[in-house]
Amino acid sequence: MNPLSPHLLPLGAATNSEGKLELHNVGFEELVQAYGTPLFVYDTDDIVDKVRRLVGAARWKVAYASKAFLSVALLNILKEFDILLDVASGGELAVARAAGFPGSRLIFHGNNKSSSELGDAISYGVGLIVVDSFNEIERLIETTVGSKQSVPVLVRVTPGVEAHTHEYIMTGQEDSKFGFSVSSGAANRAIETILEAENLKFMGIHAHIGSQIFLLESFRKEVEALAPLLRDYRPRVINLGGGIGVAYLNYEESGDFDIWAKTLTATLDELALDFDYEVIVEPGRAIVASSALTFYTVGTLKEVEGVRTYLAVDGGMSDNPRPVIYDSGYEAFLPRAVASDRDKNFRIVGKHCESGDVIIKDAFLPGDVVVGDVIATPVTGAYGYSMASNYNRVPRPPVVFVNSSGHRLAIRGENYDDLLRLEVY
Numbered sequence: 410m411n412p413l414s415p416h417l418l419p420l421g422a423a424t425n426s427e428g429k430l431e432l433h434n435v436g437f438e439e440l441v442q443a444y445g446t447p448l449f450v451y452d453t454d455d456i457v458d459k460v461r462r463l464v465g466a467a468r469w470k471v472a473y474a475s476k477a478f479l480s481v482a483l484l485n486i487l488k489e490f491d492i493l494l495d496v497a498s499g500g501e502l503a504v505a506r507a508a509g510f511p512g513s514r515l516i517f518h519g520n521n522k523s524s525s526e527l528g529d530a531i532s533y534g535v536g537l538i539v540v541d542s543f544n545e546i547e548r549l550i551e552t553t554v555g556s557k558q559s560v561p562v563l564v565r566v567t568p569g570v571e572a573h574t575h576e577y578i579m580t581g582q583e584d585s586k587f588g589f590s591v592s593s594g595a596a597n598r599a600i601e602t603i604l605e606a607e608n609l610k611f612m613g614i615h616a617h618i619g620s621q622i623f624l625l626e627s628f629r630k631e632v633e634a635l636a637p638l639l640r641d642y643r644p645r646v647i648n649l650g651g652g653i654g655v656a657y658l659n660y661e662e663s664g665d666f667d668i669w670a671k672t673l674t675a676t677l678d679e680l681a682l683d684f685d686y687e688v689i690v691e692p693g694r695a696i697v698a699s700s701a702l703t704f705y706t707v708g709t710l711k712e713v714e715g716v717r718t719y720l721a722v723d724g725g726m727s728d729n730p731r732p733v734i735y736d737s738g739y740e741a742f743l744p745r746a747v748a749s750d751r752d753k754n755f756r757i758v759g760k761h762c763e764s765g766d767v768i769i770k771d772a773f774l775p776g777d778v779v780v781g782d783v784i785a786t787p788v789t790g791a792y793g794y795s796m797a798s799n800y801n802r803v804p805r806p807p808v809v810f811v812n813s814s815g816h817r818l819a820i821r822g823e824n825y826d827d828l829l830r831l832e833v834y
């Protein structure tokens with residue numbers, strides 16, 4: 410009854426003869442012993458497989474949206490592929506620089522970039538800066554005054570498409586902090602301003618309608634909404650953003666890369682644009698989410714008679730804030746008994762001082778789970794570590810990479826010295 414569906418696990422996951430989880434033949438116990446819990450484990454062969462499939466899905470360029478999960482070790486892998494990188498702050502840019510990710514392959518996003526962030530992006534030779542507001546255009550013009558450089562820019566527009574997803578991850582609607590509205594004419598004015606600016610080079614248009622989108626019709630509407638701008642300004646680059654949905658729960662299916670590609674390219678073809686353009690897409694979640702799992706140790710089991718059983722783990726909202734922010738659902742399982750029936754209901758909670766510190770509201774696990782057991786939550790590779798915090802001064806957990814060559818630390822876990830390093834005594 411109700412075992413974990415294997416499609417939520419990364420490529421290298423397997424169950425050994427004792428029914429225990431292995432990743433590329435490395436037992437989960439070895440990983441937990443070597444690195445402790447909580448622990449993020451990424452199967453990097455799974456990431457590479459997704460990158461290859463996305464790159465091959467259409468004649469387009471794929472930009473990995475690094476906000477989903479960013480580390481130098483990951484970029485060292487990704488830079489060997491024919492992909493671009495979306496960075497959305499000076500900090501993400503700094504990590505890209507540290508990894509030697511070429512500036513020309515970077516796309517710089519953000520709805521409120523500072524002059525210093527813009528200056529850093531220009532001096533690193535960022536391939537495309539996505540302008541998001543009239544203030545930013547002014548800032549960019551000021552930053553480039555007197556320079557001989559011409560800065561390549563995309564204009565982020567809000568196409569007025571309400572993608573069917575959580576309101577906090579919906580970005581293409583009119584009432585949005587992001588971008589220039591198409592329907593009000595703001596997008597046209599932004600493009601005209603850039604065309605007139607001496608040191609800015611208009612390269613094209615960018616739109617991103619949101620995240621966790623399963624309804625392909627939303628992507629079709631996005632392209633259709635851009636049609637007037639495309640016809641008027643004949644951009645060299647059409648960046649359609651990311652957002653393809655990922656399965657987190659047993660009954661969900663991840664979006665199909667080929668069908669997504671076909672939807673976008675076929676809709677563009679229908680517009681019969683009479684100029685050459687390059688299509689860019691920017692998936693984040695789809696590349697890393699299901700490549701990772703989080704391991705936790707069970708510390709407390711508390712039965713509230715007639716109500717529920719609370720199962721508390723050694724992490725929580727500090728390593729995975731998505732359930733708190735978006736009410737996102739996850740599955741959980743016992744890696745010592747992967748295929749076991751999950752017949753008992755638990756509320757899996759963290760160790761933070763908030764009643765809302767819930768990882769899974771209604772989780773099912775085998776009834777014999779005990780204190781000291783390791784549990785795992787699959788599909789935690791996107792917007793988990795990257796949104797992690799030190800709430801309650803809880804150190805951020807380590808991140809480990811596993812592939813067919815073995816396992817290695819990618820980001821070490823924080824210790825109390827790390828937590829104190831900013832204190833001024």
Ligand SMILES: Cc1ncc(COP(=O)(O)O)c(C=O)c1O
Nearest residue numbers: 474617620651652691692693694
């Ligand atoms: C501009 C932009 N591009 C791409 C993405 C990636 O979205 P996803 O991870 O859903 O593919 C985001 C996510 O917030 C975004 O804001």
